[in-house]
Amino acid sequence: MAETKNLKVKEKHELQNSAEQTKPGLVFTPDVDIFESETDLTLLADMPGVTSDSITIDLNGGILTLTGDVKPWENADEKDVLVEFEIGKYYRQFTLSEIIDQEKIEAKLENGVLRLTLPKAEKARPRQITVTAE
Amino acid sequence: MYARKLYNYPGFSSMNPFNEFERLKRQMDALSGTFHQGMPEHRILSAGVFPLLNLTENKDNYYIRAELPGIKAENMGIQIVDKTLTISGERKIPEEGDKITYHRREREAGKFSRAISLPGEIDSDKIEAQMRDGLLIVTIPKAEAAKPKQIAVN
Secondary structure, eight states: OOOOOBOOOOOOEEOOSSOOOSSOSOEEEOOEEEEEOSSEEEEEEEOTTOOTTSEEEEEETTEEEEEEOOOOOSOTTOEEEEEOOOOOEEEEEEEOOSOBOGGGOEEEEETTEEEEEEEBOGGGSOOOOOOOOO | OGGGGGTOOTTTGGGOHHHHHHHHHHHHHHHHTOTTSOOTTTSOSOOOOSSOEEEEEOSSEEEEEEEOTTOOGGGEEEEEETTEEEEEEEEOOOOOOSSOEEEEEOOOOEEEEEEEEOSSOBOGGGOEEEEETTEEEEEEEBOGGGSOOOOOOO
16 A cells, blocks of 8 residues: 555635625635445535534535534633634535435534435436347 | 634724725635635744644633544544644545545545644643544643732732
């Protein structure tokens, strides 16, 4: 196996060019991995600070929307000494090209990582077509 | 501070003329598309080492917070030597099997080690660290001698 590389600092990406938010505050786009197997589409998103009751996953008309709220984590009497990163909400949207079996969507949040399993609908799964010669 | 903007204290922004300037600057940057291309003045005092840390204090403790999603507590270590705290560990992203194809791969795995010097005397025996929802919180009690004391005026 290749040598483990060192993690580099990655700026959090602030959301750009979307509809204005009703609540003030910063909004970031979470980093995601998306991969596909024959049966499912899986999405992994890094959303540190988000809890299972502050996350919303919405699939509507082929558009998947992820929203995560981060609660204020500082006690009121704390003063900043060094601030290297900012906190805010998470928001990201994807257009899904596959037909998803909405009933069977599974979501799991563990250590600030969301794992969303979107099973493909039966008719969207690849099928082997055999060509028969006459 | 940027972290404060989340809670947007009303009335505060109108008092500070620099906020208006900051807003204008952000808009200009967004227009020219250079907003995210590593503008050094946007990031305040970043050491450029993973993970980025926020350090706060109250009268009893220092608090260090870092966003470390997907890192288990057992893959992480915290060391203290004198006033320098080192946070190191490894982020592992497990293989998902061979029969998959990736559409996006933005999350990264790797090792990290970051040292931070605390500005005051501390009680290194009572440091506590916990991981919660991908956030690391280290509570470092200040040394008795470094805590502020109330002096009564007679």
